[in-house]
Amino acid sequence: MAPAIAEPATDPELLRALGRIVGPRWVRARRSERRAYEADGLPTHASVPMVAVLPGTTREVIALVRLLAERGVPWVARGAGTGLSGGALAASDAVLIPLTRLNRILEIDPRRRRARIEPGVVNARLSEAALPHGLLYAPDPSSQSACTLGGNVAENAGGPHCLKYGTTTNHVTALEIVLADGTVTRLGSPLGEPWGPDLVGLFVGSEGMFGIALEITVRLEPIPAAIRTLLADFTSVREATEAVGAIVAAGIVPAALEMLDQACVRAVEASIYAAGYPTDAAAVLLVELDGTGPSVAAEATMVEAMLRKRGARSVRSAETAAERARLWQGRKKAFGAMGRIAPDLVVQDAVVPRSALPAVLDTIGEIGRRYRLTICNVFHAGDGNLHPNICYDRRDQDLAGRVEEASRAIMEACVAAGGSITGEHGVGADKIDYMPMIFDETSLATMCAVRRAFDPSERANPNKVVPVHSCREWRAATGRRR
Amino acid sequence: MNEPIFEALKAIAREAVSLGGDGLPRVAPASAEALASVMRHAFERRWRVRVEGRASWMPPDAPADLVITTERMNRLLSVAPADLVATAQGGASMRAIRSALAPHRAWVPLDPPGSPDRTLGSILATGTAGPLRHRFGPVRDQVLGTTVVTGDGRIVRAGGVVVKNVAGFDLTKVQIGGFAAFGVIAEINVRLRAVPVARQTLVARGGLEALLEAARAIAEANVDLSLLELCSPALTASTEWALVAQTLGTPEGVNAEIERITTAAGDIRFDPLDGAAADRFLAAVGEGVLESPVVVRAGVLASGTPETVDLFGETIGLGRLSAGLGAGGLRWAGNPTPAHLRALRIRLAEREIPVTVERAPWAFRREVGHFGVFREGVRPLTERVRAVFDPGLVLAAPLEGQDGS
Numbered sequence: 001m002a003p004a005i006a007e008p009a010t011d012p013e014l015l016r017a018l019g020r021i022v023g024p025r026w027v028r029a030r031r032s033e034r035r036a037y038e039a040d041g042l043p044t045h046a047s048v049p050m051v052a053v054l055p056g057t058t059r060e061v062i063a064l065v066r067l068l069a070e071r072g073v074p075w076v077a078r079g080a081g082t083g084l085s086g087g088a089l090a091a092s093d094a095v096l097i098p099l100t101r102l103n104r105i106l107e108i109d110p111r112r113r114r115a116r117i118e119p120g121v122v123n124a125r126l127s128e129a130a131l132p133h134g135l136l137y138a139p140d141p142s143s144q145s146a147c148t149l150g151g152n153v154a155e156n157a158g159g160p161h162c163l164k165y166g167t168t169t170n171h172v173t174a175l176e177i178v179l180a181d182g183t184v185t186r187l188g189s190p191l192g193e194p195w196g197p198d199l200v201g202l203f204v205g206s207e208g209m210f211g212i213a214l215e216i217t218v219r220l221e222p223i224p225a226a227i228r229t230l231l232a233d234f235t236s237v238r239e240a241t242e243a244v245g246a247i248v249a250a251g252i253v254p255a256a257l258e259m260l261d262q263a264c265v266r267a268v269e270a271s272i273y274a275a276g277y278p279t280d281a282a283a284v285l286l287v288e289l290d291g292t293g294p295s296v297a298a299e300a301t302m303v304e305a306m307l308r309k310r311g312a313r314s315v316r317s318a319e320t321a322a323e324r325a326r327l328w329q330g331r332k333k334a335f336g337a338m339g340r341i342a343p344d345l346v347v348q349d350a351v352v353p354r355s356a357l358p359a360v361l362d363t364i365g366e367i368g369r370r371y372r373l374t375i376c377n378v379f380h381a382g383d384g385n386l387h388p389n390i391c392y393d394r395r396d397q398d399l400a401g402r403v404e405e406a407s408r409a410i411m412e413a414c415v416a417a418g419g420s421i422t423g424e425h426g427v428g429a430d431k432i433d434y435m436p437m438i439f440d441e442t443s444l445a446t447m448c449a450v451r452r453a454f455d456p457s458e459r460a461n462p463n464k465v466v467p468v469h470s471c472r473e474w475r476a477a478t479g480r481r482r
Numbered sequence: 483m484n485e486p487i488f489e490a491l492k493a494i495a496r497e498a499v500s501l502g503g504d505g506l507p508r509v510a511p512a513s514a515e516a517l518a519s520v521m522r523h524a525f526e527r528r529w530r531v532r533v534e535g536r537a538s539w540m541p542p543d544a545p546a547d548l549v550i551t552t553e554r555m556n557r558l559l560s561v562a563p564a565d566l567v568a569t570a571q572g573g574a575s576m577r578a579i580r581s582a583l584a585p586h587r588a589w590v591p592l593d594p595p596g597s598p599d600r601t602l603g604s605i606l607a608t609g610t611a612g613p614l615r616h617r618f619g620p621v622r623d624q625v626l627g628t629t630v631v632t633g634d635g636r637i638v639r640a641g642g643v644v645v646k647n648v649a650g651f652d653l654t655k656v657q658i659g660g661f662a663a664f665g666v667i668a669e670i671n672v673r674l675r676a677v678p679v680a681r682q683t684l685v686a687r688g689g690l691e692a693l694l695e696a697a698r699a700i701a702e703a704n705v706d707l708s709l710l711e712l713c714s715p716a717l718t719a720s721t722e723w724a725l726v727a728q729t730l731g732t733p734e735g736v737n738a739e740i741e742r743i744t745t746a747a748g749d750i751r752f753d754p755l756d757g758a759a760a761d762r763f764l765a766a767v768g769e770g771v772l773e774s775p776v777v778v779r780a781g782v783l784a785s786g787t788p789e790t791v792d793l794f795g796e797t798i799g800l801g802r803l804s805a806g807l808g809a810g811g812l813r814w815a816g817n818p819t820p821a822h823l824r825a826l827r828i829r830l831a832e833r834e835i836p837v838t839v840e841r842a843p844w845a846f847r848r849e850v851g852h853f854g855v856f857r858e859g860v861r862p863l864t865e866r867v868r869a870v871f872d873p874g875l876v877l878a879a880p881l882e883g884q885d886g887s
Binding site for chain 1: 562565566609620622623642643645646648655658663675676704706732735779810834856857864867
């Protein structure tokens with residue numbers, strides 16, 4: 001929780017200057033106001049910013065960034081604060097810039113299937129706005145009813161349907177950005193073809209450390225003509241994961257392929273989000289197929305046969321839109337449902353090769369027993385993206401310590417299986433210490449150097465993603481070279 | 483021949499060093515580590531380096547002190563069929579990769595222009611996707627991770643071998659389509675797809691306007707296609723334009739989509755091509771561009787294709803042209819003057835359409851640059867990123883035109 005150390009007094013002249021840009025009511029300097037921004041969706045990290053300033057226009061954002069550049073003040077851009085890696089936390093010497101007031105959808109062009117939006121637009125709102133045109137925005141993180149597209153760009157957010165449609169990076173075609181020195185630059189093009197190296201691709205997923213996206217151009221997809229959602233239940237987790245491999249190996253790419261284990265199913269069914277999942281199942285699979293009618297019908301027949309062959313006790317198809325929505329509600333609100341189990345929840349995020357899922361899930365079960373923790377698994381099985389959820393009470397220090405140790409053990413198991421420490425939540429502050437598990441010093445130092453190409457002063461979201469010592473070593477090396 | 487350089491290279495790379503036909507020392511390392519060793523020496527001595535794959539795409543004519551070829555870095559290092567992931571060295575050819583994956587019933591959906599002997603590293607470095615980008619996206623969408631040797635000999639790894647990964651900054655993105663200005667691609671982790679059960683390819687021939695109209699109707703009907711490509715007469719050695727469509731999936735699904743194509747296309751008649759004929763047709767489209775010295779791509783949306791085709795016709799001629807009429811993107815091959823290309827770039831820039839030189843003789847590349855003139859703010863950013871990967875600027879890669887064209 002918030003550190004109990006004395007905070008440096010904020011320069012009153014700086015506060016006045018910030019107020020002149022955005023209006024005094026949008027400068028949140030009182031401690032009670034600032035504490036509203038002390039955490040994101042990850043309960044294990046907290047930090048109260050020096051001040052929070054909420055710009056209402058891109059012009060105000062640029063003016064803020066230029067003011068902070070003149071004064072050498074670090075800053076952190078923030079969306080809705082739904083992130084799960086502590087990525088948008090600002091230290092007491094940094095200005096927090098929430099972008100939620102920049103929430104205008106600037107243009108939806110149905111003919112070109114593109115939308116231009118400001119960074120504070122909520123993810124689900126874009127699909128709602130595109131709906132009358134028969135279009136949707138595909139990346140759908142579980143937090144889509146609250147998270148912003150600017151945050152999605154920073155984190156390269158995914159979601160269940162990115163199995164078929166890809167993550168945010170596959171949908172952003174152009175950006176207008178402001179760098180930490182106040183330079184405004186346009187990157188990319190409506191198609192996505194860059195005017196030079198692919199700096200849009202480099203910027204997406206840079207976790208707010210390269211600058212701020214002021215305007216985002218995204219690709220919209222046609223709403224599929226046919227959708228079929230299947231629910232299969234298994235008496236063993238291993239059989240369920242093997243069914244996942246069989247579907248993918250058959251050349252079928254479902255729109256989504258999700259798994260919930262028994263602990264998670266029971267939490268969902270005991271909550272207001274009950275979806276009708278069988279509570280005696282060891283695991284359930286939610287398989288969604290979309291496309292044109294005959295293709296979906298043929299694939300659904302094949303998938304159902306594969307699920308049964310691999311041990312599914314039953315396979316149910318959602319017959320109505322309402323039934324489909326209910327099945328998805330259980331999945332998307334699973335994290336909320338787990339709030340019933342304990343006051344706090346760590347939603348972990350790691351990726352393993354699909355073939356490693358059975359063994360890694362076994363290992364995670366062992367880790368839970370070793371550290372005496374309840375770990376539920378609800379995850380994107382189709383792409384091997386695990387979300388072990390650890391329920392706990394942060395007031396219990398011993399318990400909190402075990403959660404931290406178990407999280408590290410889970411990461412080590414995933415990396416040992418050939419995986420990665422994050423599939424969609426980002427590194428942020430939470431996983432910075434895990435980065436050396438998957439990258440050597442040279443690669444980490446190169447990441448630091450690329451960050452410095454965008455922000456030589458390292459003031460944009462400092463001390464995230466890459467361990468500080470890697471950056472120091474890079475500077476030492478380049479200094480020697482010169 | 484530069485004897486001191488040749489002798490120095492012999493000392494560090496021994497039998498991997500030879501003398502090229504152009505009189506330049508030629509090094510063929512077999513691993514990322516060996517490549518890094520050569521690059522370190524080149525950096526320390528400020529030798530200018532030309533990077534070649536199998537010289538099957540870009541003319542091997544950049545002025546340099548030495549040539550590094552990835553022709554011995556040609557192995558498929560691993561295949562994980564259950565995970566649909568493979569790792570190949572940068573010098574592995576698409577032909578070899580396809581053959582090695584076939585027994586696993588897996589494939590990489592890359593169908594770049596040029597010879598099937600093109601290396602995977604060349605395809606990444608030039609970002610040259612083919613018609614399959616309609617379904618599978620650009621080259622970057624097939625890449626999960628890279629190992630790159632920088633201009634000063636560091637080995638930098640980015641991404642991983644899993645299909646979803648946001649750990650660290652995505653350094654792979656500047657390698658793809660970076661024309662080797664951001665290091666030499668030593669190893670690539672690619673995403674595989676299972677070979678589909680059924681495939682059907684159709685081709686229609688006729689006038690440009692009629693085919694554009696048919697394609698628009700097919701695209702609006704959201705037919706599930708793997709490609710929908712318009713080809714100019716010169717590209718298919720025909721007197722007529724061609725529109726080729728392909729669908730992949732289950733037999734039932736493929737048949738249904740074929741039905742929908744023919745319904746949407748109205749009076750335009752599509753003829754089916756059997757598997758071998760389809761392969762030949764698409765190979766001819768891909769290899770057809772090699773008949774011309776210059777290949778460019780225009781980043782145009784499908785909705786802007788008709789106007790863009792006209793602009794090409796007015797500015798530099800229709801040439802050997804193909805265009806994706808669903809996913810967008812246009813490729814053109816011909817023999818323009820630098821002045822003509824500049825004129826085209828200016829007219830297309832007004833429409834927010836970038837024009838990238840994918841292949842051309844050195845003199846042409848140097849004069850107009852792969853990307854032409856950078857937008858405001860992009861040049862300093864690009865130069866700083868490039869300095870990270872090639873601090874001595876030893877890699878010959880003219881990203882921007884010599885005269886800011």
